[in-house]
Amino acid sequence: MSRSRLPVTALGLPLLLGGCAAIQLGVVNHAGPVAAAQWHLYLIVAVVLIFVAGPVLLLVPLIAWHYRRSNKGDAYRPDWGFSWPLEILVWVPPIGIVFGLSALLWNATHQLDPYRPLASVQRPLEVQVVALDWKWLFIYPDAGVATVNRLVIPVGRPVHLSLTSGTVMQSLLIPQLAGQIYAMAGMTTQLNLAASRPGVFRGENTQYNGRGFQDQKFDVIAADAAAYERWLARARINGRPLDGAALARITARSVQPAPQVFTRVPPGLFRSMIAASTQESPR
């Protein structure tokens, strides 16, 4: 017995550990109020759904087996095909569950609307995000700083992202912090999020946009307020100026091997990039 179990354990253990490690990259290991609320909602829905699926998962094998042809002890009613109590049972409770879930859904959708500012005493940090092929440009308009493929945010302070695309449609997702929102050329979408603990979280584009898609990841670094200010100060000093040449390099279709920091961001860059994306051009 134990001998036959050994290989299963040997095979299963790394799988299990690996599996847990994978899960840690997602919303299960939430690091902010939005993702935490989403995970909480997920658990509520999952519990309700156990009651929805449970009867089917039990009844199908039980009934199929009990009423098998070789079982001569069971009832056989070939012409039975209707029963009011059963009809009520299959229509009414599901409708009730959907009513209940609808109320939950309505409230949750409004509460977790990505456009809804997070409740906080602190003023949200404004970040403007431009989706490019195959990288992300993050503009900190108040500080005049910009980064490529790295979003640094202060822990505990709400962050308000305004997104657009300088190219095709993309979708920004940081699973441990919040859900995703599309970024589209000529348009602005918004996403509110916050980090509740320091850490490095994976952000990505989830909407396929060409051959560099799989490399279009970025790190979100949540740092405490002091560390964030230090980073900002360093960025102002060490960052390269975001001039025309640098902008041309960024907007070209390419994969950025390492994050970059820029300073002296032209005012109104976000607006002008939205305008530029709707101008007629070679593409």
Place this chain on the structure above:
Amino acid sequence: MSAPLWPALLGRFAWHDLPFVRAWQNPTINELIGAGAGAVVVIGAIAVAVLLTTTGRWRWLWSEWLTSLDHKKIGIMYVAIAFVMLSRALVEANLMRLQQASAIEAPGIVAPEHFAELFSTHGSIMIFFMAMPFLTGVMNYLVPLQIGARDVAFPLLNAIGLWLTGAGAALMMISLVIGRFSTGGWSGYPPFTEIGFNPGVGPDYWIWAVTLGSIASTIAGINIAVTIYKMRCPGMRLMRMPMFCWTSLCTAILMIFAMPPLTVATALLALDRYLGFHFFTNALGGNMMNYANLFWMFGHPEVYIVILPAFGIYSEVVSTFSSKELYGYVSLVIATMAIAVLSFTVWLHHFFTMGQSPSINAAFGIATMTIGVPTGVKIYNWIWTMFRGEIRFTVPMLYSLAFMMTFVLGGLTGIILAFPPLDYVVHNTTFLVAHFHNMLIPGTLYGLIAAYTFWFPKAFGFRLDERWGRIAWACWVVGFYLAFMPLYVLGAAGLARRTQAVMEPAYRPWLYAAELGAVILFGGLLALMVQLWVSVRDRATNRVTAGDPWDGRALEWSTAAPPPDYNFAHRPHVEQRDAFYHDKRKHAPYARPQHYEPITMPKNSAVAPILGIAGAATGFGLVWYMWWLAILGLVIVVSTVIARSFARDTERVITAEAVARTEARWLATVAQARPVVRELETMPANQGLAEVHA
């Protein structure tokens, strides 16, 4: 004439567009895979041609099949297309899983853009050229037989639908050999598929293949709906129709209303790409959100187009193999209609993340959950159908049981995705991929394979091998769980769909499990092929010529296997549901009638093959800017349609004597056949005559 001939003739084609040339110049694994796939298409086509020539079957193929307007043959040809395309798309799925499993912090074997072609062709084929032809074929075969008709309402239109589907499928296959396919996924979202971002031939292949397929499906929908409305035999009231006819009717209605938005969307995208319009471009007022809405106005009803026929199939299978009346017929009809109507009210849930107001998202989320109610009712109705039955665990029944257990899980994740805040987290990840495969594989594919197994004896006169059927079933079930349950986990862990290379080593065990599952699913396809081979080899012992191998319930089982051209020598009169089941128990269904009458059937026609080939040529010409070919194809299409409208001699008469001879042959077989009890129905003893007790 100073313009060079070459570009005028070949458009934008260059030698580099051949995968063989690319592989010769740059023999990487990636290019060799591409060249190998192209070679399979070319060698396959040559092998078929050689086989037809050596066996002298060209004329037979042309006059018995390609030009036939017999709804049964057209149905079989649809299913044949579906199986060919299923094989290709399943190989592509395996290649994608192999790539992801081998590309964890490594480049893997397939280059990024090649990978993008794979997921684009896989999705486009599975939806437009596997699921659609398969279910259209099954509906084509069964609906007239089940409603006691001799043919569909528009036999020629039926053949044209088949040939346009074939033309689209042919473009998909040609794209393997000449040029490259789109990288924009099966949904082809602009602006990525606009000419500015994708100037190559790929999106054009997608546009024209899908356009041909969508026109074919619209035609099929019209044909099936009219057939059901107008061609039912005496006494076959709507509420007496077999459940499969009801789901076919709802599917046909959905096709009529849902396919045109797709045709419009691809046509507008074509205008953008060919004539410089700006419907969906970034610049000059284009708006890709319009495309998303148009596409999913088709795309969501499409989900139910591919699932409703399967629901009908499960209803027939569960009732037949439980030897029991279908529970809650009226309830099922209402549920089917409710699903059909609701399916038009939920399209926005495919893009909750596009930034619309929470009230809009919530409204569509609630509508989405509402569909769960009639769907749940259906599952319970099948459970109550089994309740107090005598269940035989044959292959179609096994698929039905696996479907019920697995589909429910997909329904659960569907409810999760219907919650906009939860969708934000897992949209565009492999969680979504797992969800829709969880609906489509147990829902549609299991249903279609169950239908194939269930009605194969009707169509060909012999049963499929039971043992290999069970092996195939086990592969499809085990393979499904292994291949797709890990994707739920990976999606929740943030793995974006359509990812060619993976940076997280933590994903490794799940990707390996998914890869193993994909291999097992491929084993399921191989088992189906072996099953077909074994069954054809042993056909002499598995004949069920009498026509009723499963103690069937609807009218299709009251005919010979295979049924004669004209289906029914006399049009049946129906007095209740499950007409043949009760007929067997109350009357003598195999009695020889007093006399026979001549029967008028449509003549063969070359119109459909001509339209199909010319349609494919038009598409190919448009893809490659070979304008002469596109114009020539269009001219042929238009002039053939006009010429056909002058044809008067389009019908043939089967004489009463010929009918009498055919019927006498069949009735003699019935008289010789020994009635078989249900325990022996999967044995050679089953000659297609059911033992019944009045």
